[in-house]
Amino acid sequence: MTMDERTLASVEQLRIPTNDELAPLDWKDWYHFILMEPKSGVRVLVNLTLSGRLTGGELQLSFIATIPKEFLTAELHQENNLATFGTAYPQRWVAGTVSREPLRLQGQNVSLEIDGRNSQVAVRDEESGLAIAFTASAEATPLLVTEESPFGSGFIGWGLVPGLQVAGELSVGEAKFPIRQDWFCYHDRNFGRFRWGEDIGWEWFVAFATCADGRTLTLVLDRRTNRDHSEWGLSYIFVYLGNQLRKIFLGSTLAINWEWSANGVLPIRLPGVMASVFAHRSVPMPESLRVEAADERDSLSVAVNFDSAMELVVADNRACQYSFIEEVSGNVEVKLLLDGEMLHGWGLIYAEYVV
Known part of the structure; x- marks a missing residue:
């Protein structure tokens, strides 16, 4: 049995105060979905964030889709093998934006509902030509990882459900x-x-790989860092076989090595106003990633080649300061020695590197 309904409810519970017009402006609470189609290589990110407080805050959307060029219609044709499209924008947080039980976030052309194991997400953006609507049912073992881990001037918590139908x-x-x-x-x-x-910064990924016998591996990495990634807290990778959590590699058992482009590039940026502000900002982007992990019983090797990138610029709501989220995806090869058995799979990965 993989589903712990109580833990799932704790993961999905909205933490941000929703009716207090004097609540601190630095509150953030977000719902993050990654969808990947292994056969075609299509990858999608949908993220909805509540930020600030009622009448003084925002419901923020980020929606990114990466599509192999052979699946695009003629008007969207591109020379590159992959094309990345996206939209990101805020809406005012007003009365009616949020309901708690069951959870519902509702904005113009944006909605999220979560009721127990079941989720519904719908986004439509006419300007970018992007739309998505899906239902999802949680199947993998949910984890509430942290609740009040120190982060910047405050704290951060997070939980995950790394497998939904x-x-x-x-x-x-x-x-x-x-x-x-x-x-x-x-x-x-x-x-x-x-x-x-x-x-502040972080390094994160989710990878999904399929073995020759059809079994699937899901890996989730998390490492919280300072802005230049010279210091970090506890690093860990959760390893799922099918929908079951089977292994956690922690701390010194992990070696994480990002490899970067030799020269700076001008990535696609969102939202549009930030793309204008930082039009001059040329930066190296992740090209590949190698992760090795081993303890006295098991070992893991992850080899990644990134082939798609976009930069999200996220602004503080009280001062002129920013963080930059490098959103990258690509192909992954996983070798896992688990309980004496070697598992070898290939698939897709979606990652973030925040500075």
């Missing part, structure tokens, strides 16, 4: 992509009080 449709321009049960869907939650642009 999903169905729906993605639209990119005139191209339609049915979302079926062979898609992988990951969901996590972050919440806390801190300010973007502080001395």
